[in-house]
Amino acid sequence: MVDQKSVLATMAGGVGGGILAWRAFYPSLYDDFKTIYTTRKSDDVIARDMQSRRLLIDMFEETSRLHPERIFIVFEDKEYSYGMIDAMANRVANVVSRWNLKVGDAVAIMVYNSPEFVWTFLGLLKLGLAGTFINYHLQEEPLIHSLTASQSKHLIVGKGHDLLETIKNVWDKLPEDFTIFVSGTTTESLPERVISFDTLLVQSLPVPVCKSAREKVTLQSPVCYIYTSGTTGLPKPAIIHQAKAITQSHGYRAIDFTWQDVTYVVTPLYHSAATCVGVFNTIAEGATVVLRRKFSARHYWEDVRKYKVTVIQYIGELCRYLLRVPKHPLDGAHCVRTAFGNGLRSDIWKEFQTRFKIPQIFEFFAATEGTALLLNCCNKVGALGRWSPLIRFMNGKAKGFYIVKFDEKTEQPIRDKEGKCIPIKPGETGLLLSVMPPTTKIFYLGSKEMDEKKIVRNVIQKGDSFFNFGDSVYLDGDYYVYFRDRIGDTFRWKGENVSTTEVANVMTQLTFIHDVNVYGVPISGSDGKAGMAAIQLEDGYSMSEEILKQLYEHVFRHLPHYACPIFIRVVQEFFTTQTMKHRKLELVKEGFDPDVIKDPLFVLNHGSRTYEPLNSSNISALLTSKL
Template identity: 55%
Template sequence: MSKRDGVILGAAGGVATLAWRLWFPWLQDDMTTIRSTNRQATKSIRDAKSGRFIIDMFEEQVKRVPKKTFILFEDRIYTYEFVNSMANRVANLAMTWGLKQGDAVATVIYNEPAFVWTLLGLLKLGLVDAFINYHNKSGPLLHSIVVSDAKVIIIGDGDELLDSIDAIKDKLPADIPIYVYGKAGSELPDRYLSMDTELLRVCPAEICKTVRSQLTLKSLVCYIYTSGTTGLPKPALVNQAKAIGLSKFYQQVWYNENDVVYVVTPLYHSAACGHGLFNTIDVGATIVLRKKFSARHYWEDVRKYKVTVVQYIGELCRYLLKVPKDDLDGVHTVRVAVGNGLRPDIWEEYRTRFRIPWIAEFFGATEGTTTFINVTGRVGAIGRWSPIMRVASKGRFGVSSHVIKYDVVNDTPVRNNKGRCIPIKRGEEGILISGIPPSYSGFYKGDLAASEKKIIRDVFEEGDRYFNFGDLVYMDNQYYIYFRDRVGDTFRWKGENVSTREVCDVISKLPFTQDVNVYGVLVPDSDGRAGMAAISLKGEAEVKPDMLKDVFCACEKELPAYARPLFLRFTKDLQVTQTMKHSKLNLIKDGFDIDKIADPVFFLDVEKRTYSPLTGDIYQRVVTSRL
């Protein structure tokens, strides 16, 4: 080939490339996304085939880098070697309990090293860790423990945790032993055992792998509780296969052994544990834990511990932006922020003020069968759903994902004249669904009915079935998808899913209530939706101060703080749909706007420990986020 011919061919190739980019500008973003997601898929498949489970990953790192810092917590260093010795103590203690592989142990522990070595110790024996939400109290707490069929309960260090368990201990099966971290035996009431004392009595000898030789990809690792569709918290099943997939999620942002990840969201959630902890174990990196999130100390910690990866939820970012600006805001070593719920209205402000080089927003669900991730930095997007991505995702994970049209009024998919669901087009909204693999055996422990509610059948052909994420999304002209809202009977507030049924059950028990409808309403400058309850009273009763006080006390006693309604609306009649479900659409549209609502409206008055009338002045304070 002559030099002239080479120049001509090169020019032709350049023109062709330019033409492709002009005609299909989204192809480059597809290639970038596929390159990142393929890393997760390839490594997940490799470890699944070889049976490299989470506990094997950890013990591998202990041998490889025993002296390396595994956990940083409250200015203390915990090496892989030390955490392993504590996990061995937990395992050797658990050996004395006479449990069999697959039995559950309920743990109620804050974000601290004890959470990690307790989990790892149980995994050494093939036991299942039921991650109990430490915000839960009373009925939800009791239910979470009982439904897990836990044989033992372990409570972390903290008087609040002990008090919560103590309030329900008489309703727990009498033969469940209860171990407590952080206290000597002499400090504990009857029936409680000191975990610290018991761990000192056992040796840190390594557990032989033959003890867990019967583990398979279907064997359970833990229960992660979710509101699911309705009702009380449900233990979502996380088996070894799912845990392996979770442990590779950060591969999409090139996570490696030199990284340090900062985790301040609760470890009982899949993002903090499955992503932050499991990915750290997989590559032998370092994790920084903080017991509770602090906006004021957040960037101090990031700088002090030389953090390279931060894990966020949208509301966390909003809290950080409310902290007064500082000259050190952008001084850190963070290379990527990974999380979900970062809304478009603060995305750019968060990125520029704190000089975040890369934001990787993802979308998923603990019990979901796939995830989406935005690795290209498109503001507000949760991922891509282009024709190429649809084919690529099915080829990688064996399940296909779709976005289908949805009737939000009747809470059901839109179907054509053949009874099949209709994929959305660019510029339309719909719900995300993903295929269910043949190995499916339910999403929740012991509740196939609840699992069935998450399934949509006969979607594109007779007999097929898909997992319904229950979230409404929008697709733009470049095939990027954006979260719009939750549909059905849950909404998100304070980084937690709130079950409307759970809140309804608490308020409806009060003697003066006839009916209750709970829903989420938008509050300016806030992420998610704040809880609001529309209440109809029995007979001709009028709203009285004692009633408001009773609602406050009942919610405080029975519900975690994030689930307590911020607003009450008292109405004579509650509308229902043709299927006798509560109609929420008009209530949601009204929100807590007293100019639109003729009914009396009240707000959660923490100072007075009741619900007080929502006046024009108070309404304005809410709107400007000063409440």
């Protein structure tokens, strides 16, 4: 009789030997298997929810019905259960149901990080409406544009004197049929067009609205609009539709996230990182989110320990700020098992992971309007994910990413004789593209021109369509992908995308500026790129103290703080292309080095509320300060 254990042992030995042989020839084979397994953990549940049309709001209502006492949000030492948030969302839904809106219409939300933001948004979803997430740092024209670009006719403003003051500056410039509802105040203290939302909520009942109110919702119906900066000069409303929300809500399955986990969200909820990653995944699993009004490096780990956080969500700049806090004996004393985020630079990766004793870092790459996600689940320092032949084969032509050669001058893919794009090889840099699924038809509301700019056709075969991230990435010899740079007229600073066109349009409103060229420059020790503006003055003007102060006051009045230029360079003339477009390459290369640049240089000085001369004597102090 054959010994089955011996046979199995022999087979195992053969397989093991085969794997060892393969790993000798292909050392990163294990990383391929791990990546494929990890990134596919959510496939079945996403397919199930798509098929049954189990929407994000359905996920929330299921937990609220089955586990109403379970804690959904922890905010400023107060616990908010699923049942309590659901009751408030019902109140919102019953108020908004009287506004004669139809499925798919949008209502703008301008609320600080708080449970109020979440229950307001969920209340809209109960009616099949979409939330337009307004960046509360915006002022004047960008704010007006954001309020109207999504075709919203109503705005709900959260509690906070600053929010009310911001709206007061623009409400007479909004369309006559635009209605504003404000929390934290009574109707008697508001102008005629402004209504107290608190009063309406008190008069409303917390009873559920019938699900038939959203029966016409489809997978293409909008969940929310999240604004992104681009080359158009003003924020664009990127569409997060129901299908995309379902996909995003299961992203944490890659880290085996369950209802027992607690995640920590400190970035603004008007961003996709906080809402589409942090909140959506919490809802999908019926877990708990610890929400903070704004990021605080000093209190970060204190909160993590206090609330027994198991998953932290980061952006790269956040990690660098945490490392600037003086070391503490309790730095590694916490329950965190995973850090999930994007933008963690390789120069601080190991220091961050070692100092704070993070067992696993999941670095991902995506975009609010993107159609796929790269994931580094192998703790590979600095990498965004993998793009190996095996992974490409497993994904097939209908899923995943493609990295192609491109012309740095035209910023367009290079084509072969058949008109198809040319994939890069290890050791090369290329343009990152992702397959467009059938559920994605458009990326932005009311901007067909911008949609078309984001689409690359005939990439692998005739008739296909890919989303262009507008980012260049590098592929190493082990098939790991690394971010290189953004292409075009945006750069990233303080965790925000900055539109160079938007900044230029604001600056040229000043009578003494003839023309301006805005770009980002790297600063050693800082993530992203700091804003720099090369300006050409009108004849007869010079950079006097008065003009420098006027420039400071103007940009900080009309731009979000992160978009205000850090550096100013005064030039006599600009480098231009044959089509009269500004060239940035030379300016970016020279940066803000006073030993290289002969033009007058100036740097932001918040203390004096002006721009001051930048020279060799003060640049060292500048680079060690917090910009």
